[in-house]
Amino acid sequence: MSELIVKPSKAWFKQSLRLLHHEFRRGELTIIFLAIVLAVGTVFSLTGFSEQIKQAIISNSANTIAADRVLGSSREIPTEYLDKSESLSLKVATKILLDSMVFSGDNMLLSELDIISEAYPLRGEFLVKMSLDQKVATSVGAPKQGTAYVEESILSRLDVKIGGTIEVGVLPLTIAGVIVEIPDRSYRMFVAGPSIFLNIKDIEKTELIKPGSRVYHQYLFAGERDDIEEFETWIKPQLNESQNWYSVKSAQNRLSKVLDSSEKFLSLASMLGIVLAAVAVAVASRRYGQRHQPMVAVFKALGASKSHVKKLYMLHWGLLSLISIIVGLVVGYLLMLAGVSAIESYLSLDESQITFKPVITAVITGLLCSVAFAVHPITELISTKPLDVIRGFKQNVLPSFGWHQLIPLFALFALLMLFSRDLIMSSSLLLGGIVVSGVLLLLGRLIMGAGRSAGAKAGKAWHLALANLKRRANENSVQLVSFTIAIQLLLLITVMKSSIVDEWQAQFPENTPNHYLLNIANEEVAPLQDFVNELGIDNQGFYPIFRGRLSAINGEKTVSFDDDDDVDKSDNEKDESIKGSSTENEAKQDDKEKPKERKGAGRELSLTWQAQLPMANEIIEGKWWEESDVSPQVSMESGVAERLEIKLGDELTFTLGTDEFTVPVTSLREVNWKSRQLNFIMIFNEAAVKGIDTTSISAWMVPEENKNQVYRFLSQYPTVSIMDFGSLMKQLTKMIEQVSIAIELILVLVVLAGSLVLVAQVQASMEERERELAILRTLGAKGSLLRNSVLFEFIALGAVAGLMASIAMEIAVFFLQTQVFDMSASFHFSYWLIGIFAGAGFVGLMGMLSCWRLLKLSSVTLIRRTM
Amino acid sequence: MKSNSEAILKVSALTKSVQLDEKTLELLQPVHLTVNTGETLAIVGSSGSGKTTLLSILAGLDLPTSGEVYLKNHPLHQFNEEQRSQVRANHVGFIFQQFLLISSLTALENVMLPAELANLPDAKEQGLALLASVGLAERAEHYPSQLSGGEQQRVAIARAFITKPDVLFADEPTGNLDTKTGIHIADLLFQLNEKHGTTLVLVTHDPKLAKRCQRQVEMDSGVLHEARLDNVNVEELSADMKVG
Numbered sequence A: 001m002s003e004l005i006v007k008p009s010k011a012w013f014k015q016s017l018r019l020l021h022h023e024f025r026r027g028e029l030t031i032i033f034l035a036i037v038l039a040v041g042t043v044f045s046l047t048g049f050s051e052q053i054k055q056a057i058i059s060n061s062a063n064t065i066a067a068d069r070v071l072g073s074s075r076e077i078p079t080e081y082l083d084k085s086e087s088l089s090l091k092v093a094t095k096i097l098l099d100s101m102v103f104s105g106d107n108m109l110l111s112e113l114d115i116i117s118e119a120y121p122l123r124g125e126f127l128v129k130m131s132l133d134q135k136v137a138t139s140v141g142a143p144k145q146g147t148a149y150v151e152e153s154i155l156s157r158l159d160v161k162i163g164g165t166i167e168v169g170v171l172p173l174t175i176a177g178v179i180v181e182i183p184d185r186s187y188r189m190f191v192a193g194p195s196i197f198l199n200i201k202d203i204e205k206t207e208l209i210k211p212g213s214r215v216y217h218q219y220l221f222a223g224e225r226d227d228i229e230e231f232e233t234w235i236k237p238q239l240n241e242s243q244n245w246y247s248v249k250s251a252q253n254r255l256s257k258v259l260d261s262s263e264k265f266l267s268l269a270s271m272l273g274i275v276l277a278a279v280a281v282a283v284a285s286r287r288y289g290q291r292h293q294p295m296v297a298v299f300k301a302l303g304a305s306k307s308h309v310k311k312l313y314m315l316h317w318g319l320l321s322l323i324s325i326i327v328g329l330v331v332g333y334l335l336m337l338a339g340v341s342a343i344e345s346y347l348s349l350d351e352s353q354i355t356f357k358p359v360i361t362a363v364i365t366g367l368l369c370s371v372a373f374a375v376h377p378i379t380e381l382i383s384t385k386p387l388d389v390i391r392g393f394k395q396n397v398l399p400s401f402g403w404h405q406l407i408p409l410f411a412l413f414a415l416l417m418l419f420s421r422d423l424i425m426s427s428s429l430l431l432g433g434i435v436v437s438g439v440l441l442l443l444g445r446l447i448m449g450a451g452r453s454a455g456a457k458a459g460k461a462w463h464l465a466l467a468n469l470k471r472r473a474n475e476n477s478v479q480l481v482s483f484t485i486a487i488q489l490l491l492l493i494t495v496m497k498s499s500i501v502d503e504w505q506a507q508f509p510e511n512t513p514n515h516y517l518l519n520i521a522n523e524e525v526a527p528l529q530d531f532v533n534e535l536g537i538d539n540q541g542f543y544p545i546f547r548g549r550l551s552a553i554n555g556e557k558t559v560s561f562d563d564d565d566d567v568d569k570s571d572n573e574k575d576e577s578i579k580g581s582s583t584e585n586e587a588k589q590d591d592k593e594k595p596k597e598r599k600g601a602g603r604e605l606s607l608t609w610q611a612q613l614p615m616a617n618e619i620i621e622g623k624w625w626e627e628s629d630v631s632p633q634v635s636m637e638s639g640v641a642e643r644l645e646i647k648l649g650d651e652l653t654f655t656l657g658t659d660e661f662t663v664p665v666t667s668l669r670e671v672n673w674k675s676r677q678l679n680f681i682m683i684f685n686e687a688a689v690k691g692i693d694t695t696s697i698s699a700w701m702v703p704e705e706n707k708n709q710v711y712r713f714l715s716q717y718p719t720v721s722i723m724d725f726g727s728l729m730k731q732l733t734k735m736i737e738q739v740s741i742a743i744e745l746i747l748v749l750v751v752l753a754g755s756l757v758l759v760a761q762v763q764a765s766m767e768e769r770e771r772e773l774a775i776l777r778t779l780g781a782k783g784s785l786l787r788n789s790v791l792f793e794f795i796a797l798g799a800v801a802g803l804m805a806s807i808a809m810e811i812a813v814f815f816l817q818t819q820v821f822d823m824s825a826s827f828h829f830s831y832w833l834i835g836i837f838a839g840a841g842f843v844g845l846m847g848m849l850s851c852w853r854l855l856k857l858s859s860v861t862l863i864r865r866t867m
Numbered sequence B: 001m002k003s004n005s006e007a008i009l010k011v012s013a014l015t016k017s018v019q020l021d022e023k024t025l026e027l028l029q030p031v032h033l034t035v036n037t038g039e040t041l042a043i044v045g046s047s048g049s050g051k052t053t054l055l056s057i058l059a060g061l062d063l064p065t066s067g068e069v070y071l072k073n074h075p076l077h078q079f080n081e082e083q084r085s086q087v088r089a090n091h092v093g094f095i096f097q098q099f100l101l102i103s104s105l106t107a108l109e110n111v112m113l114p115a116e117l118a119n120l121p122d123a124k125e126q127g128l129a130l131l132a133s134v135g136l137a138e139r140a141e142h143y144p145s146q147l148s149g150g151e152q153q154r155v156a157i158a159r160a161f162i163t164k165p166d167v168l169f170a171d172e173p174t175g176n177l178d179t180k181t182g183i184h185i186a187d188l189l190f191q192l193n194e195k196h197g198t199t200l201v202l203v204t205h206d207p208k209l210a211k212r213c214q215r216q217v218e219m220d221s222g223v224l225h226e227a228r229l230d231n232v233n234v235e236e237l238s239a240d241m242k243v244g
């Protein structure tokens, strides 16, 4: 017996490279390659893009509040705050924010006025160009009295030049320069318009601020660290809910939270596409495994050891993953650059660097796709028996259930965790995804089953196609789900863009107001009233308004609040200040009974008084007051009353700055919020509001032909602000458009990934399809019948997906209409046709392209190949 | 150990049975067989008689249920999968009925493959020479799908000889080819076999092909016995051919 010479072959390396080269050239790896590139590229571009934005907004601008701390308030703050800061030798600057109409000649524009004191900014630089061709911007403080700094867009929109004049309120101001950088720029969703900076000493002369005007004060503080901190500990317990204390960090935190959540939303939405890409990898690698079985068996029969085969395939797959991931990163980087250059005009992204986070996230995504979804077929492949060269290969065996089937689920979960970093969210998304897919699959089966029976009567080609569709239901299920989702997104965008807004607008009655007038001084009410009466403009009168907070109910302080009303203000700083004040209350009332906490409205409310019950209001409990009533009373909207557990007869205390007054609830009203009239939660009678300063607001229905006349007339009252509902609608449409872009991105991704799955699936079924066609051919089927039966199968699949997508779209639109737009639901049958035809057309085309080879084969080749 | 330098393949009391549900299926009754170095042996027998089963055990692709198999004095029946694959790499060549070329490799690369697995030098030169000797020098860079059945089997024959194997196993090498091509392939096979002095174990239906071997054995329902082909009913054999 001779010794066995063990000479492990080192040829695996060379063979692996050779295999990779050939397989790539023959296009056998294309699907897997494209799927990984798609996943990696998507993740990298998305995360990279949002990283860039975050850097630009947060890191690049070192100071986003122009101070060390800021106290924001809707009212002026008590002088002792300022005294205290002075005693600590802190620097203080003031900024008042106010939306107002600005005029130049015949042009007018709603803009944001930033009225600043000389000391502004305390930190950072306020950069202005004094002429448009000035190269380096100048760092400035407040503009000189009688001048203003404006954002560049104002020049074109008001058709003025630097040195020209604009009218702010009743005050003409000379434009002294164009703003380049604002140190405390806020990134608000809805800004009234471009900013104009003016000196606080000019504010009186504009006559814009009247009692009751809606303004926002910011007090900026800066100083030595210890002093600032001492001031902070002193002031925090005294702050109330309408005051907002923040530092650079808390401002940045809030901002980055907003950015993070939008990034999270986008990447989770893109998960749809990534999951499909992973499925394409799974399908393609299963076919890959089956296709390579003979090769592994021959290798082993010819004497290759298991470790040889293992190393060969590990290197092969590893290189494939590596190449795909690298190409994916490059593609993602290019996409990111394209995205960045598209928004460059909004944000200065000068020193953008690639951080590690997007790279790592993208690489992990790529590895999960290429490994987790392929590990089972590849390990199966490696363990192919050499005896199989003689006994034949298992083809298309359905995978038995085992732990390996959980790997993709784990991988999906890992991806979800990677994107959301939220266990509950990941679990529920995974479960939700499984449930939705399950429902879609079930529905799809039902429809395909019904189609099968219908097809029996619809001609031979359809009959064959539908029978095949049903038989391949398992394999088709992923495509079905993915195309359903894609078509649904498509329909949703179309419906949202073209129908919902129109339908929403159409449901309002003819005389619905289309202009809102704000900041009307009391002495201006009479001439404006005369004007609208003369012109016969529909209006619901003038409402005096003032702002105040519901601070107590029946003597019980309101502390907690519904923070969903005003997300922007609910940050940590504020929570702390509230906690501070409530402990103080407890201390004060220690010897009395335990203080009960009542739910309050939280934010400041717009309050009004009226003698008569306004239109679109209906008393459902209690009684509206007589005009002559001298006892103070309030009438409350019934829905809010229910929410705050307020009943008829309860005593409500309102705080207006430092003033307080208490009134009983004498009636509850039902309000038709859909009416787009001016509606109020609280309406007082005249007796309750004696001595309170107010400005008025009004809502007018201005017919198109009277618009110019109205605008010209109103320009006599420069301090009155007009909000055109049409331009509000434009803002809404713009927002929908932006959301649509995000959805369109996802749509493209899903379509691409879904197509990859389709092609992978078709390739996997190619041999089976060839065999079927050959059999049909030998039985004498005509060429056109064969072609049609192949084509119709895909058309039917697409149509089923389109049908299900239409149903899903209708459900989604139902929720949008009833929950978001607060309107009655309607059907959109014409879009069903779009869905079904788009699905049938696209999937039919994709199927035809991927079966091109099959359709072109002559019957002789078909038969020879399969016999 | 009674080692005989002449015997390259020695089989004694070899059986193979498989478990099918409750029943045990005896595929091979105790088989005794010795093949000498340089000998050419044909295994004939009707379809399903167990020829392929025996061949796969002889070549170390499968293990016997009981009994002993020595190939070049290696006790294959005691070897595990890895050891047997090493024996195959060093000593064995194959030709299959379905050719079994690797579709993603070119003709030349297919031929070179066993040489690479056995760590032999000059794989490429050897491969090109062998391709030339089967008349396919021009097709070296072609993929299997671009070759006809006969051409594919010629590549497979070149592949089988590249390692200069001690034993060459061929299972119905002409079974998938038309008669004319089959004869051509058989010519090539015997020509190369003679040139290299390789031991050949050939499984076939074809009595004409079997006759070209020095010795014939017949398999009959798992029982192996020496066959004298001139006594075998040729018509009976060719009737079997259509079944295989």
Ligand SMILES: Nc1ncnc2c1ncn2[C@@H]1O[C@H](COP(=O)(O)OP(=O)(O)O)[C@@H](O)[C@H]1O
Residues within 6 Å of the ligand: B018, B020, B025, B027, B045, B046, B047, B048, B049, B050, B051, B052, B053, B054
């Ligand atoms: N793993 C197995 N399980 C069950 N039956 C088998 C198995 N392997 C072979 N057989 C059966 O053993 C018999 C002999 O097969 P085989 O050796 O391929 O015959 P031959 O090559 O002579 O045509 C056949 O009836 C075959 O079906």
Ligand SMILES: [Mg+2]
Residues within 6 Å of the ligand: B051, B052, B053
């Ligand atoms: Mg056989």
